[in-house]
Amino acid sequence: AQSVTQPDIHITVSEGASLELRCNYSYGATPYLFWYVQSPGQGLQLLLKYFSGDTLVQGIKGFEAEFKRSQSSFNLRKPSVHWSDAAEYFCAVVEAAGNKLTFGGGTRVLVKP
Amino acid sequence: EPEVTQTPSHQVTQMGQEVILRCVPISNHLYFYWYRQILGQKVEFLVSFYNNEISEKSEIFDDQFSVERPDGSNFTLKIRSTKLEDSAMYFCASSDVGRTNEKLFFGSGTQLSVL
Numbered sequence: 001a002q003s004v005t006q007p008d009i010h011i012t013v014s015e016g017a018s019l020e021l022r023c024n025y026s027y028g029a030t031p032y033l034f035w036y037v038q039s040p041g042q043g044l045q046l047l048l049k050y051f052s053g054d055t056l057v058q059g060i061k062g063f064e065a066e067f068k069r070s071q072s073s074f075n076l077r078k079p080s081v082h083w084s085d086a087a088e089y090f091c092a093v094v095e096a097a098g099n100k101l102t103f104g105g106g107t108r109v110l111v112k113p
Numbered sequence: 114e115p116e117v118t119q120t121p122s123h124q125v126t127q128m129g130q131e132v133i134l135r136c137v138p139i140s141n142h143l144y145f146y147w148y149r150q151i152l153g154q155k156v157e158f159l160v161s162f163y164n165n166e167i168s169e170k171s172e173i174f175d176d177q178f179s180v181e182r183p184d185g186s187n188f189t190l191k192i193r194s195t196k197l198e199d200s201a202m203y204f205c206a207s208s209d210v211g212r213t214n215e216k217l218f219f220g221s222g223t224q225l226s227v228l
Contacts, residue, residue, distance in 0.1 A: 105154070
């Protein structure tokens with residue numbers, strides 16, 4: 001069965017610093033990969049997705065992610081975080097022929113002033 | 114931007130009681146989903162719904178759970194006899210694309226507390 005691992009439960013970063021959130025997946029074929037963000041009191045918002053093609057994908061709010069097949073990873077990055085980026089971030093995968101998401105455990109990001 | 118709306122935002126109930134969680138998907142969407150997140154655990158798929166029937170469900174979605182689209186706008190999740198372990202955040206989602214979840218929109222969730 002497919003699975004998604006986010007090794008970091010919490011990350012604290014200073015405002016203006018760079019951010020990288022790790023995501024590893026376990027799946028036989030190339031899955032479709034997603035990053036979602038959940039701000040306090042909000043639903044899950046899609047940041048970006050990877051289906052095929054260019055392995056570096058751009059998303060909203062200045063985020064990007066890179067798919068590395070050899071490492072089964074899809075890490076999320078942002079060059080310079082803003083206080084409003086404090087939230088919980090979820091990596092998710094869906095098999096190409098399926099319609100249900102499998103989520104990682106999430107990484108909570110705290111932003112220091 | 115269109116939104117998926119869930120009500121109530123918080124629901125407290127006694128063990129053994131029935132609860133109905135309500136969702137208003139985006140109006141032109143055809144595929145509907147429920148996910149849940151128990152505190153400290155992963156977001157888990159419960160069920161998907163299309164064309165007035167369940168298209169897929171997880172092992173969590175047992176006979177205590179049911180979904181319904183009673184009219185053209187609402188999508189509900191019913192838990193017949195709640196258990197303590199049903200306490201979780203329940204997310205509704207909708208999409209106009211059935212596969213790949215390419216355009217999946219989530220609501221802000223209903224926090225269910227079973228006492």
